[in-house]
Amino acid sequence: MHMIANWKMNMTRGEIASYLDVLSGDDRWQAWKERGIRLFIAPPYPYLDFLGSQIRSRNLPFGVLAQNMCAFEKGAYTGEVSGAMLRDLGVEGVLLGHSERRQYFGETDAAVAEKTTRALSMGLMPVVCFGETWEEREAGRCTEVWNRQIEPVRERIVKARGEGTGTPVNWAYEPVWAIGTGRTAVLENIREVSSHLRKNFGDEVASGLLYGGSVNDESVSGLWEKGTVHGFLVGTAFLEPKCVLRVFDRLFGCP
Numbered sequence: 219m220h221m222i223a224n225w226k227m228n229m230t231r232g233e234i235a236s237y238l239d240v241l242s243g244d245d246r247w248q249a250w251k252e253r254g255i256r257l258f259i260a261p262p263y264p265y266l267d268f269l270g271s272q273i274r275s276r277n278l279p280f281g282v283l284a285q286n287m288c289a290f291e292k293g294a295y296t297g298e299v300s301g302a303m304l305r306d307l308g309v310e311g312v313l314l315g316h317s318e319r320r321q322y323f324g325e326t327d328a329a330v331a332e333k334t335t336r337a338l339s340m341g342l343m344p345v346v347c348f349g350e351t352w353e354e355r356e357a358g359r360c361t362e363v364w365n366r367q368i369e370p371v372r373e374r375i376v377k378a379r380g381e382g383t384g385t386p387v388n389w390a391y392e393p394v395w396a397i398g399t400g401r402t403a404v405l406e407n408i409r410e411v412s413s414h415l416r417k418n419f420g421d422e423v424a425s426g427l428l429y430g431g432s433v434n435d436e437s438v439s440g441l442w443e444k445g446t447v448h449g450f451l452v453g454t455a456f457l458e459p460k461c462v463l464r465v466f467d468r469l470f471g472c473p
C-alpha cells in the first residue's frame with residue numbers, strides 16, 4: 219500500500235519540522251513498512267532535500283516524491299528540474315500528469331508519456347494520475363478519457379520493460395470532480411476503474427491502482443477494498459499530520 223501526501227504548493231521549513239514531529243509520536247511506522255504499507259510525501263521542489271534530511275534525522279521510514287519533473291535529460295531548460303537531480307536528492311518517485319498540471323500548465327498526454335519514460339530510465343517510481351471531469355462523466359465518456367490518458371504512457375512502460383526496467387508504476391485514479399472539492403467517488407466507481415484497467419491493460423496496471431480525490435479520515439475506510447485499491451493519493455487532508463495518523467490507524471490499526 220502506498221499512501222501519498224501531495225502537499226501541492228504548501229508548507230515551509232518550520233511547518234515541515236512540526237509535521238514530522240507529530241508523525242514521530244506514533245511508533246508503528248517501521249512495523250507498517252514491514253507489512254508493505256508506506257507513507258510517501260511529495261513536497262514542493264525547494265523542500266525535497268530538507269524534507270529528506272528531516273525524515274532521516276527522525277529515523278522515519280517515509281519516502282520522498284517530487285510533484286513533477288522535466289522530460290529532458292539536462293541542459294538549457296530554464297525553470298525545470300531533471301530526473302537526475304531528483305535522484306541526487308534521494309527522491310524515490312514522481313507524480314506525473316496531476317490534473318492541476320494538465321489544467322493550469324497545459325500538460326498533455328504525450329508530455330506525461332515522455333516524462334514517464336525519463337522517470338523509468340532514472341529508476342524513479344512514476345505515479346501517473348488520470349481521471350475524467352464531471353462533464354466527461356455526465357457525457358458517458360469516462361473509459362474513452364481513461365484510455366486516452368493511459369495508452370501512451372502504457373506503451374512507454376511496455377517498451378521500458380522490454381529494455382529491462384523493473385521500476386514499479388502506480389496509477390492514481392483521480393476524478394477531477396473529486397479533487398479538492400469535498401466530493402469523493404464511491405467504491406463502486408473505483409471497482410469500475412479497476413476492472414477496466416485489468417481488462418484493457420492487464421494485471422500489472424490494475425495492481426498499481428491508487429485512488430485520490432477528497433480522501434480523509436472519515437471517507438477512507440469506505441473507499442478501500444483489498445485487491446482493488448493499492449493506496450491513496452491525498453491532498454488537503456494530509457496537510458494535517460493528525461489526519462495522516464487517523465487514516466493509518468483506521469486502515470491499518472495495530473501492526
Ligand code: PEP
Nearest residue numbers: 397398430431432453454
Ligand atoms: C490531489 O491533489 O491529488 C488530491 C487528491 O487532493 P485532495 O485530496 O485535496 O482532493
